[in-house]
Amino acid sequence: MTFATIVRTKALPVADWLDPAELARDPYPSFRRLREEAPVAWVPAVNKVLISSYEGCSFGERHPEIFSSNVSGGTMVRAMGGQPMIRKDDPEHAAERAPMNRTLRPKQIMEIWAGKFEANARHYLEEMIEAGPGSADLNLDFAKPLAAKNLCDMLGMTNVEPLDLARWSRDFIAGTGNVLDKQEIWDRCETSRAECDAALDETMARLRRHPDPSITSMLIEAGMDEDKVRNNVKLAISGGVNEPQHMITNLVWLLDRSPEQKAELWADPGLWKQAFIEASRYFSPIGMITRETVADVVIGDVTIPADTQIGMILASANRDEKQFPNPDVFDIHRDGGPNLAFGSGVHQCAGKWAAQKAVGEIAVPMLYRELPELRQDAGRRETWDGWVFRGMTNLPVVW
Template sequence: MSVTSTATSLDLPVVDWLDPAELARDPYPSYRRLRAEAPVAWSPAVRKVLISSFEGCSVGERHPEIFSSNVAGGTMVRALGGRPLIRKDDPDHAAERAPMNRALRPKQIMDVWAEKFEANARRHLDRMLASGNGTADLNTDYAVPVAARNLCDMVGMSGVDPTDLARWSKDFIAGTGNVLDRQDIWDRCDRSRAECDAALDETIARLRRRPDASITSMLLEGGMDEDKVRNNVKLTISGGMNEPQHMVTNMVRLLERSPAQKAEVLSDAGLWKQVFGEAVRYFSPIGMVTRQTAAAVELHGATIPEGTQVGMILASANRDAARFTDPDVFNIHRPAGTNLAFGSGVHQCAGKWAVQKAIGEIAVPLLYRELPGLQLDPSRTETWDGWVFRGLTSLPVTW
């Protein structure tokens, strides 16, 4: 059954007021309205049934047997040129996830990657200081190059120019979020995918001769078919840039607008993990994930039939007052509890521990240790982009 016929033939609320352009400007007012009026609803503009509550998204994450990741068609498969593990259900998903987990488990992060993360952050901080004259755009001058260099190392593409990898990631993310089917975005994806595949030709050949600790090498050593390796490396490139890049600027922006909490953190380095956890809840880089129902399911009094594409809005779930007290307040002392910024269950983001270490414990704390005068630049304007994936594209700072 198609999504369109499902929505029009059954009694589902219709949110014809939902505007993707408004979501890109600031999605949170629309999310509040969705949760209040129709936490399960058909959106003509997005062409999906949207789930906006914490309860509903949690049900979706806990029940992959109903909310399948094996989505028919879909923008991600089109953007990457193939079906990565995130678009598969177990046992296929588990088989492809296992070798990736070997490269990303917490012990491996500490033993192999933490030193590289530190070196990369220091390298790009030094470059920002040398060229900035006391001012910079924290996104383009620090967050992007740090995230890109870390990712080049982690996927075994140390010879790739990080600016190219960052561009590939941006294009793959734009394609994955291309719910309006813009041809210019597909053209960008096609170009970046061809460049990435050419780089993978060299990378895969080299790693077959000389394996290392990279994700690509682990996938190859696990016996994965080469086309699946390519699909999953491109998935890693897309998500592996988006979250760490945006968490650098999210954390700094939130701390600079919360001076009392900033002072606490600067006097107690043990609070950095709490800053990261609250910042990723407050501004979730992964705004929405797509699923397809494998069976009819009822949520919030609405029946979603089998075969329906569903958008689970994780960014909305993480601001749900039914789950979080004062959800629109940034509070690093919020009682410990699970948010959905990295998903949950079998599809929880494999890179969670890497980004927490690389950004939450290394890159942002380093900024504040080396630049005690760091502050937002009031003379220049910050900019944001996206809602399926959302983050700052410019954050002017001074020191």
């Protein structure tokens, strides 16, 4: 008997207690309750069936023929003004992703982008140091502008100020997570789309004359039509700032509370890769991904009907006690198999390798080499935002 073929099934449980406001404050207690009481449940507050277990989310990622990415009326398409590759199924998805992969594989990351990541990290570290201990904010002075500048370079958008691109990313992410349909968020998305499209007019014209190794150039060289190029650049903007930005602050926040593990990283820098992987499990930067069933499917002992919108809560799956012993403990020596922080299967985040290099191998190790006493300012608290995409908006630091 396999996970998806259980004969005796039951109707969908309803989790009418789930409160999006509580999720925004701290989602993990609610995720735990979902896993314990109803790992597959209809949630009226978000108008979706939520899957919260590792096994359920992993199954969904392994079966894109059932869990389609082509979600009808999805918030992502509305936020960005078009349908990017992540909202398409193969073979159309694969055809659009292939040219992007040409510049995002580990070999290309090392040969083309690692030097730029290093120079950019050095630049923003100097700016944070200039702000001074007690005034510096790791997110505002380092993580956000660094992630945005790295992405400007990777997109070939040299005409864009990094903080403008970071604002577009924030708005596209807010729109993608706008499950409560707030008009103020849609208005922000519209403004950012217009600014992004204006910048892309110049970028695309320049790259047609002078191709380079950037993502945008690869999409153009592949013969992709202009609307698809724009949609997929906006997709890269939405995740390409948010995820590495939050991974920097998450990792520093966790190490600040794990002095023994921080000391191990000093003694053995080879552990940084595992520290990045464990931090991405503990605080998953992609909290939930959306799918739509194309046929009835059984998950555990629950039947999900066809044409149902699904939210696969990766942040919950990565805290599932059945997959990860002591999941609420940050442990850089954890041996629990792969996590789902960047998704898996055909839709695994294309920027995973870039984030691992830029954050886990360059930016955060550089922070501690240059500022060995770096720590959160005890007199100023951090602030968190979101649950579909969750991370710190402020992390005051001293050194």
